[in-house]
Amino acid sequence: MSDKRIEILDLAENLIRTKGYNAFSYRDISGPLQIKNAAVHYHFPKKSDLGEEIIQRTRKKFQLKNKEWSHYSPQRRLDNFIALYEENQSLNLVCLVGALGSSYESLPENMQNNLSEMSREIRIWMMELLKEGLAKKEFNFAEKPNEKADLIIASLLSSLILDKVIRENIFKSVKASILKGV
Amino acid sequence: MSDKRIEILDLAENLIRTKGYNAFSYRDISGPLQIKNAAVHYHFPKKSDLGEEIIQRTRKKFQLKNKEWSHYSPQRRLDNFIALYEENQSLNLVCLVGALGSSYESLPENMQNNLSEMSREIRIWMMELLKEGLAKKEFNFAEKPNEKADLIIASLLSSLILDKVIRENIFKSVKASILKGV
DNA sequence: TTGCATACTTACTGATAAGTAAGTATATTT
DNA sequence: AAATATACTTACTTATCAGTAAGTATGCAA
Numbered sequence: 576m577s578d579k580r581i582e583i584l585d586l587a588e589n590l591i592r593t594k595g596y597n598a599f600s601y602r603d604i605s606g607p608l609q610i611k612n613a614a615v616h617y618h619f620p621k622k623s624d625l626g627e628e629i630i631q632r633t634r635k636k637f638q639l640k641n642k643e644w645s646h647y648s649p650q651r652r653l654d655n656f657i658a659l660y661e662e663n664q665s666l667n668l669v670c671l672v673g674a675l676g677s678s679y680e681s682l683p684e685n686m687q688n689n690l691s692e693m694s695r696e697i698r699i700w701m702m703e704l705l706k707e708g709l710a711k712k713e714f715n716f717a718e719k720p721n722e723k724a725d726l727i728i729a730s731l732l733s734s735l736i737l738d739k740v741i742r743e744n745i746f747k748s749v750k751a752s753i754l755k756g757v
Numbered sequence: 758m759s760d761k762r763i764e765i766l767d768l769a770e771n772l773i774r775t776k777g778y779n780a781f782s783y784r785d786i787s788g789p790l791q792i793k794n795a796a797v798h799y800h801f802p803k804k805s806d807l808g809e810e811i812i813q814r815t816r817k818k819f820q821l822k823n824k825e826w827s828h829y830s831p832q833r834r835l836d837n838f839i840a841l842y843e844e845n846q847s848l849n850l851v852c853l854v855g856a857l858g859s860s861y862e863s864l865p866e867n868m869q870n871n872l873s874e875m876s877r878e879i880r881i882w883m884m885e886l887l888k889e890g891l892a893k894k895e896f897n898f899a900e901k902p903n904e905k906a907d908l909i910i911a912s913l914l915s916s917l918i919l920d921k922v923i924r925e926n927i928f929k930s931v932k933a934s935i936l937k938g939v
Numbered sequence: 940t941t942g943c944a945t946a947c948t949t950a951c952t953g954a955t956a957a958g959t960a961a962g963t964a965t966a967t968t969t
Numbered sequence: 970a971a972a973t974a975t976a977c978t979t980a981c982t983t984a985t986c987a988g989t990a991a992g993t994a995t996g997c998a999a
Contacts, residue, residue: 577976595860597779600956614977616958669859676918677851677859678777694922718934725930726938729915730908736858737911740876748907752900756908756938759946782986796947798988941999948993956985963978969971 580618582608588629592668596626597681623683626675630689633671634696641700649708653757656701657750660731664746669735672697676732701728705757714757727753762800764790770811774850778808779863805865808857812868815853816875823882831890835939838883839932842913846928851917854879858914883910887939896939909935 583604590599601615601622619625640659644652663670672694675682682690701724708714716723734749765786772781783797783804801807822841826834845852854876857864864872883906890896898905916931 579976593860594863595777595779597777598860598863601958602955610976611978612957613959613979617975617977620958622957672922673859673915673918676922677855678775678780679918679921681776681780691922691924694919695925698919698923698925718937719930722930722934722937725916725919725927726908726912726934729919729927729931730912732918733855733911733915734907736855736861736914737876737880737907739861740854740858740873741880742873743877743880745907745911748904749911752904752908755900755904761946783988784985792946793948794987795949795989799945799947802988804987943996943998945996946994949991950989951991952987952989954986954988957983959980959982961979961981964976966973966975968973 577618579608579610579614583615583618583625584629584632587625588633588671589668591626591629592671592674595678596675596686597678623685626683626686627689630671630675630686630693634689634693637693637697648713649704649711650713650757652704653708653754656704657731657753660735660746661750663735664738667739669739670732673732673736698724698728708757716757723757726756759800761790761792761796765797765800765807766811766814769807770815770853771850773808773811774853774856777860778857778868779860805867808865808868809871812853812857812871812875816871816878819875819879830895831886831893832895832939834886835890835936838886839913839935842917842928843932845917846920849921851921852914855914855918880906880910890939898939905939908938 586604586607587599590603601612604615605612615625619628640655644655647655660670672690675686675690676694679687679690702721705714705716705720705723705727709716709720718726730749730753731746734746737745768786768789769781772785783794786797787794797807801810822837826837829837842852854872857868857872858876861869861872884903887896887902887905887909891898891902900908912931912935913928916928919927
């Protein structure tokens with residue numbers, strides 16, 4: 576994969592995660608990267624091709640981490656998962672699901688489908704993680720694991736959004752709350 | 758306030774909360790309402806005027822509920838607050854903060870400011886509610902009230918987004934989890 | 940009954956959007 | 970050395986966007 580192609584993906588992802596999919600244009604990419612608009616179209620003929628690939632590579636990154644962590648304890652896996660969001664926060668970026676999901680109906684179909692699949696995968700991963708943690712007595716919570724999983728992924732997602740809007744460290748609160756609650 | 762003006766606000770709010778602020782145009786309003794584009798500009802010269810007023814009236818609605826509920830018990834106020842999100846879910850709408858917040862950087866300044874103020878107000882309201890509930894022994898949780906508040910508002914916000922993306926009843930899980938956790 | 944405000948429409952502008960067709964420079968393969 | 974693939978640029982199209990200026994119909998108030 577060429578350098579420019581990756582630069583385009585990186586920049587576009589950043590734009591999506593700060594301004595949203597519908598608020599950036601190919602000019603916002605060609606300008607900073609000092610190429611022509613058509614060069615972006617050469618790599619990604621349609622904007623939705625670019626959007627789709629950003630979702631797919633994010634999904635692959637998650638699957639890779641997932642594999643890397645597979646032998647870790649549930650607590651450690653949870654800590655690592657939360658650390659992913661902490662990194663996003665420090666970069667002032669919302670997560671991809673939050674960035675795209677809130678305008679779901681406006682997205683091209685291929686992006687909707689990819690986004691949904693990735694989100695389901697993360698949700699199921701979290702559910703399994705919590706179940707395992709309960710079984711191994713690492714965790715100790717009263718809720719059903721799937722309910723807890725939804726609470727955790729939902730609150731992490733929003734914490735990055737609210738951080739920007741409220742300009743308080745919502746993520747920090749949410750992190751503390753999650754860790755006390757498992 | 759004229760009929761058409763309110764119709765414009767209602768439709769625009771719906772568009773923002775399904776497709777996002779940057780994915781709708783004045784044509785999406787003038788078309789369905791059978792008026793001309795310039796008629797929308799007559800009521801709201803700039804798109805950001807429309808956006809701002811939608812945030813402001815949402816804030817006023819919250820303040821009104823707030824006042825209406827002021828003599829209710831913390832538990833009942835919390836139930837009512839959650840019921841607001843339940844209604845959104847049944848209408849397949851994300852909340853305004855979620856819809857706008859995820860593309861915060863793309864918003865005109867007047868909208869950013871209004872959105873931030875409203876969100877802070879809701880957060881503080883929830884913090885007070887939880888503190889009061891603890892003091893009155895209606896609630897019983899280990900976290901700090903402000904941490905718990907952030908968890909609750911964050912998870913409710915995202916549950917509506919994830920509901921659409923994952924097509925599972927994430928809101929229901931989150932609601933159950935919140936109620937068990939206070 | 941004249942004047943003025945309200946609530947529009949008609950008709951337009953200038954900017955920007957996504958996307959494409961055809962050409963070009965460079966490197967790689969045959 | 971010729972052919973081909975890669976990675977672009979130039980130049981363009983068509984559509985849509987937010988926004989505005991000027992005109993019009995209707996009702997109400999002085």
